[in-house]
Amino acid sequence: EHEVRDLETLRRAFDGGTTTWIDVQGFGDRDRIDAIGSTFGLHPLLLEDVVNVPQRPKVESYGDQVLIIVRMIPVDIAERAEPEQLSLVLGPHYVLTFQERHGHLLAPIRRRIRSRKGAPSGMGADYLAYALVDTVVDAYYPALERIGERLEDLETEVIERPTPEVLGRLHHLKNRLVDLRRGIWPQREALNALVRGDFPAITDPVRIYLRDTHDHCVQTSEVAEMYREMVSGLMNTYLSSVANRTNDVMKVLTIVATIFIPLSFLAGVYGMNFEHMPELHSRWAYPTLWALMVGVAGGMLAFFWRKGWIGPGG
Amino acid sequence: EHEVRDLETLRRAFDGGTTTWIDVQGFGDRDRIDAIGSTFGLHPLLLEDVVNVPQRPKVESYGDQVLIIVRMIPVDIAERAEPEQLSLVLGPHYVLTFQERHGHLLAPIRRRIRSRKGAPSGMGADYLAYALVDTVVDAYYPALERIGERLEDLETEVIERPTPEVLGRLHHLKNRLVDLRRGIWPQREALNALVRGDFPAITDPVRIYLRDTHDHCVQTSEVAEMYREMVSGLMNTYLSSVANRTNDVMKVLTIVATIFIPLSFLAGVYGMNFEHMPELHSRWAYPTLWALMVGVAGGMLAFFWRKGWIGPGG
Amino acid sequence: EHEVRDLETLRRAFDGGTTTWIDVQGFGDRDRIDAIGSTFGLHPLLLEDVVNVPQRPKVESYGDQVLIIVRMIPVDIAERAEPEQLSLVLGPHYVLTFQERHGHLLAPIRRRIRSRKGAPSGMGADYLAYALVDTVVDAYYPALERIGERLEDLETEVIERPTPEVLGRLHHLKNRLVDLRRGIWPQREALNALVRGDFPAITDPVRIYLRDTHDHCVQTSEVAEMYREMVSGLMNTYLSSVANRTNDVMKVLTIVATIFIPLSFLAGVYGMNFEHMPELHSRWAYPTLWALMVGVAGGMLAFFWRKGWIGPGG
Amino acid sequence: EHEVRDLETLRRAFDGGTTTWIDVQGFGDRDRIDAIGSTFGLHPLLLEDVVNVPQRPKVESYGDQVLIIVRMIPVDIAERAEPEQLSLVLGPHYVLTFQERHGHLLAPIRRRIRSRKGAPSGMGADYLAYALVDTVVDAYYPALERIGERLEDLETEVIERPTPEVLGRLHHLKNRLVDLRRGIWPQREALNALVRGDFPAITDPVRIYLRDTHDHCVQTSEVAEMYREMVSGLMNTYLSSVANRTNDVMKVLTIVATIFIPLSFLAGVYGMNFEHMPELHSRWAYPTLWALMVGVAGGMLAFFWRKGWIGPGG
Amino acid sequence: EHEVRDLETLRRAFDGGTTTWIDVQGFGDRDRIDAIGSTFGLHPLLLEDVVNVPQRPKVESYGDQVLIIVRMIPVDIAERAEPEQLSLVLGPHYVLTFQERHGHLLAPIRRRIRSRKGAPSGMGADYLAYALVDTVVDAYYPALERIGERLEDLETEVIERPTPEVLGRLHHLKNRLVDLRRGIWPQREALNALVRGDFPAITDPVRIYLRDTHDHCVQTSEVAEMYREMVSGLMNTYLSSVANRTNDVMKVLTIVATIFIPLSFLAGVYGMNFEHMPELHSRWAYPTLWALMVGVAGGMLAFFWRKGWIGPGG
Structure with a gap:
């Protein structure tokens, strides 16, 4: 695993024959990206989906290449609304990843690969793609947990001190959850398409792993859905609370x-x-x-x- | 049926040739679980789903093994929110069950087996798996009944004394029902997959029994859904009630x-x-x-x- | 057609070779029901569904027998909540019906059969089953009509005198409709399964008749759905009405x-x-x-x- | 085209060999309808659906005959709730239509046929059936337009003068739309079944025409749905308006x-x-x-x- | 590419053998349109759908011609409600487009074609059809962005100054979004039908491009849906805000x-x-x-x- 900086190194890495992972961070230098595109024979539409972020999470087949787009969310999604897109191109012996900003989400994979000196034993590029997608999906759990904690705080406040400021925060949280759902649902579908076996580039042993990732994605989507219902419920409780206080007054x-x-x-x-x-x-x-x-x-x-x-x- | 405590006994039990049920309670000793895993050749992902609770209820096939995850709910689910996971691994001649806490839900099955000296006549491991799942699903009825009683109490109170405290309890009950539904729906799907016959490990006579269990699961899901609608209705009634009282004042x-x-x-x-x-x-x-x-x-x-x-x- | 009282008569009736209808009313004598079960070779699960009421309406095949469970509703369903279950077992030359209470709903069929001396010309047991199910479904119309009348009364009252008592009645009616729907929908599905031709026991000419019954069931379900929407609408109107009166005051x-x-x-x-x-x-x-x-x-x-x-x- | 008054004429018309349209208006004389039934060999269930109005719009095949039931709505549906049923029986060389009341909706078709002396060139009975259904579906447009105008009036009133009387009218309009939808949706399905080609009596050229009619039906259903949402929105606006006025007071x-x-x-x-x-x-x-x-x-x-x-x- | 003004030129253009694009703007001269219809052998129903605007977006096959109807929305859709219909007829070597008003939306395509002197290299009429549809779908983005900005303004106002006028604007925006959705959804379906490959006139390379357009359409539909939910949320916030102010007073x-x-x-x-x-x-x-x-x-x-x-x- 090398930090590829110039196109020459890239080409050599590609020629290696074993599974190669090329990670592109930042889209500032459009020429370089076009060069990568022509080196790997990427379809112009594929390249556009990679660069024009955000796209919907999806899986698409371009000849023997599979484009996988997933959404990475920051752990503090409840406060900020800046999910980022990870685009994967899974080719016969390589995985290309594209991110707009430099991020540390994929660092654990890097470390794992470095320590093992290469891809996991006996598994090809598709396993690497799985490992990357799995890392992205697993990062949803801590983010959702934090939303859950925030929800509990708000629940107490709605009952004890239903000020308009609390309503504003509920409103904000609901918008965050609506936005989150907009990312999770197509991701779920995309993973399902991978599991169903529509893509020959994914081998059967890896599909069992992806089934697990799909399951996690379904679980996060259900938790997000439940949170959204709870926020709606809290909003109604807020209204009842205000009505009650007016009655008291x-x-x-x-x-x-x-x-x-x-x-x-x-x-x-x-x-x-x-x-x-x-x-x-x-x-x-x-x-x-x-x-x-x-x-x-x-x-x-x-x-x-x-x-x-x-x-x-x- | 033996209370298996050390791995030797376990292995011997497995060698017996007849249907064997191994019940693992408590996940404290991870080494032991890994040992069971390697003894029975369990897939690492299967083992992770078993240990990392809670998972969504599901049915998954791993070679000739079928992993069935169902959710056990306590009879006082209306008050507490602690469903527990029962993981079943159905193999050619054995059933492994995994629970995090020591529970007594499966005691009746144990007793039945003890009295009959072995599995029901002529039926294999799949019938045992059915019996276990059926016991779990049937335990939903008394829990739902208790929610129903609570709902009737709340109905009276909403009409007679619509205090904010009643609203709080309605709110709590609704969250419990949302959570309950989140467990029932995938369980329903999982049972349906078993009935449809996607898994060769389930023989036709047992599928007729599972169809019955699936039916019960559908019924509980419908009751839960109906209760949720009734809670929503009561919340609206509460709001109307408060509006009415303000009007009176x-x-x-x-x-x-x-x-x-x-x-x-x-x-x-x-x-x-x-x-x-x-x-x-x-x-x-x-x-x-x-x-x-x-x-x-x-x-x-x-x-x-x-x-x-x-x-x-x- | 005979009022079968002892098992001997029953057995003889069964030996007759022509289409035989055996109607069991009341489940008090469990031994007798078990005896019927063993006489006709009923599956233990089938027998349990028959006795443990209420089950969801459904159609299930057990070998050459078809179990049809439908829900009979009293004409005053708007007031009382006591639907009853009619279980039909359609066998090669016989129809068994099971009801918990003695009822008169099936009396017209009885009369028709008596006057014609046997089953309708050229039709077998499946036609008899159709006639019974059709009678049950047709009994929904007068019940729905009564709900409709009640709804019209409530509409006038909501606009003219929106007292909390009216709200209570709306609330009650809504619960009745939710409950009703819970019975109609699976019945609709069950009838659809019969029409689709999944069951060889139903001959083609009878399937045309069942298509008609299915159509009636769909119609009643749509009316019930419409009523439910109307009740929800009236509840909102009630709330608006109260808000209006507060404004007036x-x-x-x-x-x-x-x-x-x-x-x-x-x-x-x-x-x-x-x-x-x-x-x-x-x-x-x-x-x-x-x-x-x-x-x-x-x-x-x-x-x-x-x-x-x-x-x-x- | 003749105004058929007695059964003799009818039979002769039928013997003609060319496409024959027999229009029955009014069901007072049941004997005559039974006579038509036996003349054309209509299935007893078909005859019952024709006479017992209203049925759900549907398409059903009885041997070589196709029963098409559609719902005609008056142009002033917003005020009155009296849709009427048009039942068509499409046979090999004839179309029978049944209406309960004497209406003028089909007059344009009549005129077209009269002027052209027979059915449209080269087209058979199925084209005539299409022309009749198309006329019925097209009559929805002016009715919906009138509802749209009424909705605009109500919108102005809700904002300027939110009296309870306006709410009552909104409520009434909503019930009308719910009722309308109840007719349009099955009609849409029925037309879709005709277009899909499940019925051999419909030739391919006519199916292209029916696709157009289906499209119109979909469009009307969407407009009706949109109106229903708009009415719901206006009801909420009404509530807000009243709350606002209370605040002002x-x-x-x-x-x-x-x-x-x-x-x-x-x-x-x-x-x-x-x-x-x-x-x-x-x-x-x-x-x-x-x-x-x-x-x-x-x-x-x-x-x-x-x-x-x-x-x-x- | 010529500005075709008289039918002679048109016919000659058509005889050229290469891909021909004929753009008809304005339907005032019905005779001319009928002439075009007979020249290209257009089905009378096709011609009617083209002229009677607005139709639902759809794709329909007439022999070797494909009719594609899409909806163009102006960038200021949030204020005005005047989407326009673009009808495309894709034939073996030509594309006919029909618009009611003279518009500049398709100008970029025109310029691209002019500069390249003909259709894109190696691609036929189907690519031209794709380019046209893609231009229409891409024009949704700036329109949606403007709605998003408007929504943000309204959010601030609802919290700071909840006047009835703000509610009126929310109400208006919601109706615009409901109307927008009514156009997007069938468009999404229509594009999906093109991508699925039901139409032989669309070659495989172009289908990959259309998949991209379909994806954009799905994305816009999801954004529109999210906006609609946000508007509903703001309306509820408005109600809460008013209730709060009444409480304050x-x-x-x-x-x-x-x-x-x-x-x-x-x-x-x-x-x-x-x-x-x-x-x-x-x-x-x-x-x-x-x-x-x-x-x-x-x-x-x-x-x-x-x-x-x-x-x-x-």
């Missing part, structure tokens, strides 16, 4: 207002300045009125208690 | 406020201290005002009655 | 309060006891204030009119 | 009440009759209080302005 | 009203004119009452603080 207002507005009216009546108001001159009128007002307030409170607006559970 | 406030605010205004008018207010000196002003106020209140009440806010059905 | 409160609260304030100002309030001594202050208050009230009303809260359409 | 109430309630309290304080209230005797107390009250009101207004409740956009 | 009202209404009542009590009110004569009554009132207000504020209605996060 209303109850307080209603209780206070319906008790004191009638009492104020009574006080207002005996604040009038009519010359002829017999009650005003009575010795017991004032205490009687207080008694009446206490009675009205008590009656109201009893009514609210019976309605369940105050007291336990209110 | 508003009506009380409006009735009291719209009656007494105008009356207070009238009382306020005659509490003014202008020097020249002819009404103040009239003998009949005070009773007249009372009459007017009673009239206004009565008119308001009549208006509310006509609107249907008070009286029968209000 | 709010408008009345707002109109009354915003008119009289400022007026009360003005009255309150001139009810103050300051020594130095020049207005109090003016001759025209009191009428001027009244004019001002009428002006304020009028301005408010004009504002509400412009907003469309009062007047036509308010 | 609340804002007015809150602004007025929160300004004047504190002011009334201040006025109330200085309306008290305590002997010892030093402020009452101060010369500048009254104007000072006014200043204070104006300040409080101004502060409140500033607060509301900052909240965005008053001023531009409020 | 309510809280302000409740706080002010529940503090001052009881205080006003107290002031009202001591504004009464009873002869015997001992408190009125006490020296410390007035300051005591003030202390009491401050205490009540403080208690209320503490209660609101504890409820979380005022203070941080309120």
